[in-house]
Amino acid sequence: MAPASSLSAWSDLHSHHESVGKNIVLKDAFKNDPKRFDKFTRKITLPADISSGSNGTDIIFDFSKNLITEETLDKLVKLAEEAGVEKKRDAMFAGEKINFTEGRAVYHAALRNVSNQAMKVDGVDVMNAKGGVNDVLEHMRVFSEQVRSGEWKGYTGKKLTTIINVGIGGSDLGPVMVTEALKHYGAKDMTLHFVSNIDGTHIAEALANSDPETTLFLIASKTFTTAETTTNANTAKSWFLEKTGGKGDIAKHFVALSTNESEVTKFGIDAANMFGFESWVGGRYSVWSAIGLSVALYVGFDNFHKFLAGAHAMDQHFQQAPLRENIPAIGGLLSVWYSNFYGAQTHLVAPFDQYLHRFPAYLQQLSMESNGKTITSDGSPAKYTTGPILFGEPCTNAQHSFFQLVHQGTKLIPSDFILAAKSHNPVSDNLHQKMLASNYLAQAEALMVGKTAEEVRAEGNVPEELVPHKVFMGNRPTTSILVGGAIGPAELGALIVYYEHLTFTEGAVWDINSFDQWGVELGKVLAKKILKEIDEEGAGSGHDSSTGGLLGAFKAYGGF
Numbered sequence: 001m002a003p004a005s006s007l008s009a010w011s012d013l014h015s016h017h018e019s020v021g022k023n024i025v026l027k028d029a030f031k032n033d034p035k036r037f038d039k040f041t042r043k044i045t046l047p048a049d050i051s052s053g054s055n056g057t058d059i060i061f062d063f064s065k066n067l068i069t070e071e072t073l074d075k076l077v078k079l080a081e082e083a084g085v086e087k088k089r090d091a092m093f094a095g096e097k098i099n100f101t102e103g104r105a106v107y108h109a110a111l112r113n114v115s116n117q118a119m120k121v122d123g124v125d126v127m128n129a130k131g132g133v134n135d136v137l138e139h140m141r142v143f144s145e146q147v148r149s150g151e152w153k154g155y156t157g158k159k160l161t162t163i164i165n166v167g168i169g170g171s172d173l174g175p176v177m178v179t180e181a182l183k184h185y186g187a188k189d190m191t192l193h194f195v196s197n198i199d200g201t202h203i204a205e206a207l208a209n210s211d212p213e214t215t216l217f218l219i220a221s222k223t224f225t226t227a228e229t230t231t232n233a234n235t236a237k238s239w240f241l242e243k244t245g246g247k248g249d250i251a252k253h254f255v256a257l258s259t260n261e262s263e264v265t266k267f268g269i270d271a272a273n274m275f276g277f278e279s280w281v282g283g284r285y286s287v288w289s290a291i292g293l294s295v296a297l298y299v300g301f302d303n304f305h306k307f308l309a310g311a312h313a314m315d316q317h318f319q320q321a322p323l324r325e326n327i328p329a330i331g332g333l334l335s336v337w338y339s340n341f342y343g344a345q346t347h348l349v350a351p352f353d354q355y356l357h358r359f360p361a362y363l364q365q366l367s368m369e370s371n372g373k374t375i376t377s378d379g380s381p382a383k384y385t386t387g388p389i390l391f392g393e394p395c396t397n398a399q400h401s402f403f404q405l406v407h408q409g410t411k412l413i414p415s416d417f418i419l420a421a422k423s424h425n426p427v428s429d430n431l432h433q434k435m436l437a438s439n440y441l442a443q444a445e446a447l448m449v450g451k452t453a454e455e456v457r458a459e460g461n462v463p464e465e466l467v468p469h470k471v472f473m474g475n476r477p478t479t480s481i482l483v484g485g486a487i488g489p490a491e492l493g494a495l496i497v498y499y500e501h502l503t504f505t506e507g508a509v510w511d512i513n514s515f516d517q518w519g520v521e522l523g524k525v526l527a528k529k530i531l532k533e534i535d536e537e538g539a540g541s542g543h544d545s546s547t548g549g550l551l552g553a554f555k556a557y558g559g560f
């Protein structure tokens with residue numbers, strides 16, 4: 001594929017930005033067009049049998065407070081067509097090896113293919129093959145039901161009620177985020193810990209509160225070679241054997257979620273207690289795979305299945321909807337519009353939902369590990385900016401910390417706000433929910449309308465020198481996502497996949513490989529070398545004076 005900047009739609013968008021885009025005044029656009037909300041809002045309805053309420057849940061994506069006209073949208077769609085977004089999407093769903101730097105298919109959609117459509121990689125039916133998607137799901141169902149019912153017992157015959165997931169990156173962030181998001185559905189007698197950091201504090205704190213007789217360890221690692229995970233897992237194993245006086249049965253208390261059977265058995269976990277997946281599942285897309293076992297254990301397999309089904313519904317929408325109606329494609333194209341034509345560097349995602357408090361952290365890996373790339377498909381550096389810096393926190397908290405910059409800073413920060421119409425906790429007669437919703441609406445409105453100097457003056461009693469400080473520029477774009485019910489497993493699945501395919505669309509336009517992550521390697525290699533040097537005499541070799549100086553100081557202060 002050609003670099004995005006060589007496409008005719010790209011230059012066309014540049015002229016369009018000059019003549020139209022940069023002059024759009026959103027509040028006027030709304031005044032001039034009473035139908036603007038309808039024109040730029042898209043909706044997906046999830047099937048009733050998987051939705052959190054008794055009717056199918058609508059999820060509304062209101063794109064109308066973005067800096068676009070109908071013409072802009074047409075031109076962005078043209079860009080997607082010229083960049084081959086649909087062709088690339090179809091290649092992904094056909095199991096082609098679109099991860100071209102690793103020679104792999106990108107097939108996480110197969111993991112949530114609950115309608116069991118034929119999906120093949122290299123001619124192999126990944127759904128029904130022995131050890132394939134359906135077999136692993138069945139293994140997860142049986143195991144999660146046994147643990148939840150107490151039929152699966154620890155070595156002294158007790159039910160396992162503490163789950164410690166040991167994993168990092170995609171083998172941590174998805175499970176943490178989803179179990180937090182679905183806490184309302186979680187087993188009340190279960191305690192979950194997610195240990196990821198190599199900082200010994202993380203595993204120590206989890207173990208300090210755990211009883212080896214009732215603890216189940218999930219060692220989650222696609223490769224089973226990640227230093228943090230293998231080290232934490234070994235520490236957990238030693239603790240378990242020590243606490244049980246060598247009588248603890250590893251087979252009853254340790255399972256592995258991985259693609260690497262030989263490393264799993266080397267670690268001491270029986271292959272029968274391994275939940276597998278394939279190399280075509282990228283780490284940041286692995287919550288749908290065996291890596292999601294903690295989710296299935298916590299919320300039950302039926303809910304895990306609904307989670308997959310909600311994701312599948314968004315997959316089908318992405319596959320079938322024409323680009324102009326295609327929700328994730330529009331999200332991705334807007335990101336390109338702001339990144340490449342307005343010079344925006346960031347993408348804020350703020351869920352007005354406490355259960356979604358780890359959602360932005362999850363999306364950081366999804367977006368930035370996927371599209372934090374410079375090199376395009378022909379090996380040359382992109383002549384344009386690529387992946388934005390994604391950040392966020394739940395609201396209303398974020399409003400009281402960094403929203404100052406979003407409202408009055410010098411940067412343009414395209415923002416997504418997410419709200420569920422129904423709360424799982426309608427306390428104080430829904431007062432909290434109404435206040436939450438009023439903030440969700442008010443923030444997007446305030447960012448758009450701003451406040452002029454005249455309006456500040458009209459408030460009265462404002463000394464003239466303070467007027468400029470109280471002005472809000474406004475015209476700051478937001479996308480408002482409204483879940484027309486509560487956020488249950490299916491709704492959450494669909495929301496995640498919206499961001500997955502948004503990220504896909506961005507990468508497809510930018511002509512980069514969104515599916516490798518070579519950028520995480522260099523630091524790992526250097527850390528290995530330095531680890532050895534900590535145990536050797538001196539301050540290492542071949543380092544710059546800063547690294548060498550700090551290494552020496554660390555050893556001196558730390559007593560190493």
Ligand SMILES: O=P(O)(O)OC[C@H]1O[C@@H](O)[C@@H](O)[C@@H](O)[C@@H]1O
Pocket residue numbers: 168169170171220221222223224225226229282283284369517520
């Ligand atoms: O699941 P494992 O193989 O332990 O990898 C954990 C994480 O490691 C990082 O370095 C990246 O490669 C991530 O994409 C991955 O999710």
